[in-house]
Amino acid sequence: MASHHQGGADLLSRIALNDNKAGMEGLDRDKINKIILETSKGSKFYENELKKEQQVNQRIEKMMEQKARITKEQLKQAQAEVDKLTCELERSRELGRVIVHVDMDAFYAAVEMRDCPELKDKPMAVGSMSMLSTSNYHARRFGVRAAMPGFIAKKLCPNLVIVPTNFDKYRAVSAQVREIFSEYDPHFMPMSLDEAYLDITEHLEQRKHWPETMRTYHICDAKTGNDADRSAAESERDELSPVLFEDSPSSSPSLSGADGKAEVFGTSAEEAVREMRFRIEQKTSLTASAGIAPNMMLAKVCSDKNKPNGQYRIPPERQVVMEFMKDLPVRKVSGVGKVTEKMLAALGIVNCDQLSQQMALLSLLFSGTSWHNFLHISLGLGSTCIERDSERKSMSTERTFGEMSDAEEQYSLCRDLCHDLAQDLQREGLKGKTVTLKLKNVKFEVKTRAFTLQYAVCTEEEIFAAAKDLLKVEIDSVSPQPLKLRLMGVRVSGFISAEDKKPLQRSIMGFLQKDGSDSGSFTQCAGSVLKAQEDSDGASFLKPQSTEMKVPSVSDLSNTNSGTDTTCYVNKPAVLKPSFKISTQVLQFLTCPVCNTEMKDVNLTAFNNHIDECLKGSAVDNEPTHLDVPKEQKELNSKPPASSSESRALKSSSHDPSCNEEKPSTSISVPLVETDEDGDFKTPFFSHRTKINGKRSVISKKKMPVCESSSKASLTTTHNLEAVTEMSSDSKGSSLTCPVCSQPQSTDDLTLFNRHVDMCLNQEVLLEFRESHPPVGHSDEPALKSVRGQCKNKNNNQQQQQKRIINTLGSSPLPPSKKIKVLSTKHTIDKFFKSNAGQKV
DNA sequence: GGGGGAAGGACCA
DNA sequence: TTCCTGGTCCTTCCCCC
Incomplete structure (x- = not known):
């Protein structure tokens, strides 16, 4: 209506x-x-x-x-399906929990009115002119x-008075309220500053045995029960009139008339909730409304029923629930917005009774998820288990402003947003792979442009590198007209989950990264690397081919272990081998990353065998294959360019013309070393994937791209050096700093410098790799020893870094080979119905 | 045909 | 003069295997 x-x-x-x-x-x-x-x-x-x-x-x-095209036959069939599902849902209907939804009344406005009593009798709002x-x-x-x-x-x-928002104040009040919530349900689920779901089933169970004193609260001073430690400030608050709204249906009848008297609350659900609201009011001088029902959906609707300052309960009886739903307008249900309302209204559906009458039709017109939701609503079903601290899926920041047309300004704003977002991400220790740019033009048209990186990012530079490219495409697309914006936002999503955060793949970016949130103490900043890369490569992030610098995260690689979904045994030697293998179609000149022996041949099988042997610890004794490669070739492979243009020229010249443009001339797969949140190294290779309701989760998606000839997984030495060199020359002019060991190096001979970086890189990577793969039966085999020995010759910085790596390993609770990872069974929260939706259909 | 990324949109507080 | 912000989830399209 x-x-x-x-x-x-x-x-x-x-x-x-x-x-x-x-x-x-x-x-x-x-x-x-x-x-x-x-x-x-x-x-x-x-x-x-x-x-x-x-x-x-x-x-x-x-x-x-x-x-209009639906036939009677179809409808009949649909009805049968609906009936079947209804039966199943009916059978699994749970009425045993007591769920409460508490909602503060006009929260921000109420706080402002409390603190400025002259506002109480005036129409007022919190916000701004816009x-x-x-x-x-x-x-x-x-x-x-x-x-x-x-x-x-x-x-x-x-006459409306508009008061600006003061979120610090609201947060403080919210914290007070939540303190009370936690006494009724330590696992309550806050929805926002002014709203929360509680499951008070256990509380009620205990409450039954409580003496009256534990259910007694005084109105003016704090003397009794478990509320004895109320602060002076709270007592002061009590002096203020708590009545903010006229005609409030008060849930505490004795409140207004009781001067300093105690109020005793009963043991029922209603009484417990009334007590909770009473305490909120005493503590904050603000009123709350509540709904009590067997599930979240109903509780939410109920809390609105007697608003403000009221409560409503649906008892746990099917008949009462159905009766309640009958006349309920669909729009009252959380999740049904104006669009859904209008679509349903077009079908003659306004209340939930009509909704249930039309389920067969709805099942033919709406998607599975949608009509399942409708069916749940019509049956009065909802989630009965509230889940706190569900995993965050994305984080973003956006800003609205007056018309902005200047590209420079836009880039600058974009950077600011990335800066803010990076701070937020780092505060929560999050890293995500997808960067989304949101733009709203002056016509209020919203566009989002996303790019998924090969690795998870969290620093301003990393996010900006991607966001800036996305912005550039948009600016270019309307050029020479300016892009007229009124909002810009940046979002990072595709987080490495809590489980996967630990085996975080150290990408080459992370490897070169200074930022402590990755693996630590490298002195060069990833942003500079990105900059260098972009400078030499145009809009690098948007080009799929420019992935040489990127190494897929371990979560990307998880599917190799696709046998089971529940347990992963790590450190299987048999699967370690391929990661160190060399891309097939390339290469004339190779250095064994384990023993550093130069090998001159294209006999890759022999080379791979050699590395395998090395990895087993016996390679030092093996004879490397020798075959000569022209000296110029060697130099070409590692020579850094002095400028971006040279870099491009070099890149193409260093490739075998017969090779695919994208294939690197020298390609060594980076071993997949995993780290935990602190960047400490953990067991490699076997990540896992999670299954939620038969669907693969967001976390692990791709097939293992690392073995053999996967160019994505390989680190191109040449390209890496380009970036490194440019970065260093950008910042330091003639002197170059090795991005791995942080030691300044002479630039007189770039080939020497490159050699040095190569060595460092190989040793770093190898060390980490070896540290996280203690070979069975070899406690401290020669190859590793030799690497460690070389490390001793490096500067202090690097020694510390090595130490850190080794120390970390020492603190590992279990030797890697014993570690077993058990998959998370955590479910995603369906906004409304976590229980059975969609499993059968 | 299914999985997954991208883009857009609904909805919520 | 002036119509937010930050988050989740869903749908649709398209590409790839």
Whole structure:
């Protein structure tokens, strides 16, 4: 009914007042809508909303056409399927939990009113002229509500007082409230600063045996029960009138009349929740509303029922639940927004009873996930298990501003955003592989452009390197016109999961990275490397072929161990071999990465065998194959360019013309050394994949690309050196710093420098590799010893670094070969229905 | 045909 | 004069194996 009659064309349901909120019943909708419309009309925002509205209308049209084609037979079949699923769901219906949804009343506004009592009798809202976060109940009478721009609100209510947001204050109050929540459910699930779900089943069980004193709370001073340690500030608060809203249905009848008297709460669910709300009010002078029900979906709906300052309970009986759902407008259910509401309304579905009547039709018109959701709703089902601290999927930051057309300014803003985001990511110790740029132009059209890197990133430079390229493409696409923006955002997603964070692949980027969040104490910064790479390679990140610098993360490689999904035995020698093998089609000149013997031949089989032997610890005794390669060839392979243009020239000249352009001339796969969060080395190779409801999780996706001729997995020495050299010359002019050992090197002879870097790199990589692969039956074999011996000759920096590596290994709780990784069985949280949805169908 | 990335959008507080 | 921010999930399209 809500969307049918809206003071204007049907087109405008998006802009018209949404009086779904509590405190907005019985308003003069037509008058309000007229003002909203007149104020909005002609604006870019309005135009865009109109466009979106038309898109929804088209969707509806399409849906209706589809509906017209449905045959009776199809409908009958669909009904059978719906009935079958309904039976299953009915059988698994759980009514045993007591779930509570608590929602602070007009939270931000209430906090401001509490702290500034003269606001109490005025219509007020928190936010700015451009956007309001929330409004008090006085303002709601005028149609002023959250998510409404302030200037429109002012038109609706000229006396409206707009108070700027003060999130620090809200956070502090929220912390107080959460303290109380945790006493009823230590695992409560906060949804935002003002909202949370609790499972009080266990609390109620204990509560039954509590003496009355434990359920007694005093109104003015703190003397009793488990609330004895209330602070002085809280007691002061008690002096303030807690009544913020007129006509509040109070849940604490004795509260207003009780002067300093105690209130005793019972043992029922209602009493426990009433007590919780009472304590919140005593502690913060703010009121909360609550819903009590057998699942989250219902609890959420219930908390809205007696808002503000009220509560409502649905007892755990199927009959009552169904009765409750019958008249409930679908829009009241969390997850049904204005688009879904409108689509359902077009099918004549407004309340949940109609929803259940039309399930067969819905199953034919909507996707599986969608109609399963509808079915759950119509049956009054929802999640019965609240899960706290679910894993974050992405992190982003965005900013809205006045029109911005200058490219330089845009890049600069982009960098700022990357900076902020990097800080946030690092604060939470997160690294993600996908960088998304979000742009909103002055016409309010939103575009997102994403790029997935081969490795996870978290530093400003790394994120910016990708975001900047994405931005460049957008700027270029409208050139010579300027890109006129009003919002820019940067997001990082595709996080390495908590489980996979440990076996984090050290990419070559990480290897060269200074940032402590990766593996530590390297002195060069990845950003510089990226810069150098980009300078020599144009929009490098957007070109799939420019992946020479990138090494796939271990999670990428997990599928090699595809036998089982539950356990991975690490450190199987048999699978170690291929990673060190040399790409097939290339190469004339090779240095064994284990024993450093130069081998001149293209006999790769022999070379691979040699490395395998070396890895087993016996290679020093083996005879390397010798075959001569012209000296110039050697130099070409490692000579760094002095400039970007030279770099390009060199790259092509160093390739065998008969080879694919993208194939490196020298290619050594980087061993897959894993690290934990601190960058400490862990067991390699066998990551794992998780399965959630039969689907592969986000974490592990690709097949193992590392063996044999995978160019993606290989580190191109030449390219690496280009980057390294450019980076160093950028920053230091004539003197070059080895990015591995941090030792300044003479630039008189670049070949020598390159040799040095190569050696360092090989030794680093090897050391890590060896450290994390203690060979069975060899405690400290010669090859490793020799590497360690060479390390001693390096400078202090590097010695420390080696030490760190070795120390870390020492602190490992289990020898790598004994480690068994058990897969996480954690489920993704379906927003509404975690239980059985979609498993059978 | 299924998996997975990219892009866009719905929805929430 | 002026219509947010940050997050999740879903759908659709397209490519690749």
